[in-house]
Amino acid sequence: MDLSCFKAYDLRGRVPDQLNPTLAEKIGRAYVEITGAKKVIVGYDIRLSSPDITEALSSGLMAAGADVYDIGLCGTEQVYFATSHYGMDGGIMVTASHNPKDHNGMKMVGPESRPISSDNGLNDIRDRVLEPFANAPEQGRYETLEVMSAYVDHLLGYIDAGSLKPMTIVCNAGNGGAGLVIDELEQHLPFEFVKVHHQPDGHFPNGVPNPILPENRTATADAVIEHGAAMGIAWDGDYDRCFFFDENGRFIEGYYVVGLLADQFLRKTGGGKVIHDPRLTWNTLDLVKAAGGKAIESKTGHAFIKQRMRDEDAVYGGEMSAHHYFRDFAYCDSGMIPWLLIAERLCQSGQTLSSLIDARIEAYPASGEINRTINDPPKVIAAIEAKYSVGAKSVSFVDGLSVEFDNWRFNLRMSNTEPVVRLNVESRADKALMEEKTEELLQEMDRLNTN
Structure with missing residues (x-):
């Protein structure tokens, strides 16, 4: 068998x-x-x-x-x-x-x-x-x-319905199941939903629902611009991950959403612990500290994050891969709670999503996750560690290799399932430095891979 x-x-x-x-x-x-x-x-x-x-x-x-x-x-x-x-x-x-x-x-x-x-x-x-x-x-x-009905009631418990104002939101279920929940929530919210690829359809007439793929983002981005929406949301097929687009149709990296949700949640709870993954961290650390919370790093992956959240009784956990976990949701991930919180934030602050995000991208520019196929990942990661740990402020192995300097840092980790190495680089308010170091690391990985 x-x-x-x-x-x-x-x-x-x-x-x-x-x-x-x-x-x-x-x-x-x-x-x-x-x-x-x-x-x-x-x-x-x-x-x-x-x-x-x-x-x-x-x-x-x-x-x-x-x-x-x-x-x-x-x-x-x-x-x-x-x-x-x-x-x-x-x-x-x-x-x-x-x-x-x-x-x-x-x-x-x-x-x-x-x-x-x-x-x-x-x-x-x-x-x-x-x-x-x-x-x-x-x-x-x-x-x-x-x-x-019990699930929808629970979702609505995360937001202050009285603070919500009418706005247009594009939602793209990718012909997965998310549309069924949006139809239920719609009756309780003052939002106008522009529904893209809304009907559940296992033939996937518009491609497999995976908004991580750049080619799958166009339909959401175009609809946001066409309808002048406040934001766009897209889900994967079983909608345990959600992805955001600002009012200009720009796709927002999951890393910046983690910081935004941590900040929004800590404002509600008046502090608490937040679990995050080690790939990109500075923006999250900054926002959690400012909101009176405590940030705790965990190995990437839902089983690790959920366990750590239980151990720490954390209120929220987020991964840059668009998984968001909530204590009151049995420490599990939800693709519905995040967008409700962000919609609430837009209504309460009167700010656009781009203005909330732009300041964070400027403060901590990031490469986004870059995947490289490598013949011998452990050998390449060990060689990178040997070279870059010299003069580093800190070196950590919570998940793969994280190396930190005063004004930039990177994480390099192996895939669980394929001979792929994943690189993330970020800097402090220096996009040129982040891009330079990303290129330098990629060249070094290529060189090591051919030797």
């Missing part, structure tokens, strides 16, 4: 050779045997293969004795929400997020929506799939559960 769909954090693979209903049924059985779950939330995304895979998964869960609560077509965060809100033993979302349309996958959580990844049960589930199964003495029950 091909089990290559089991990854470090979740399951993803091509349908039907890497993931299919037969395997999904076994995964359901293995999930119950390994976790001991008795009540499990199940939801699925807009992919064409999702209903069949979900049905088979549910059959496996019930055959192993667990009750299934099916919340239907939804986003990953609704599985997180329902699992914690209704006190379930676990939850499984059938989704492949922004993978190609012939792929599917699963994201799994345990009680309180704690992530299940390769270091706490996912590998055990994978290994158990290979063994024979016997049915539980008592089959689990199946029922559907309506969570949209």
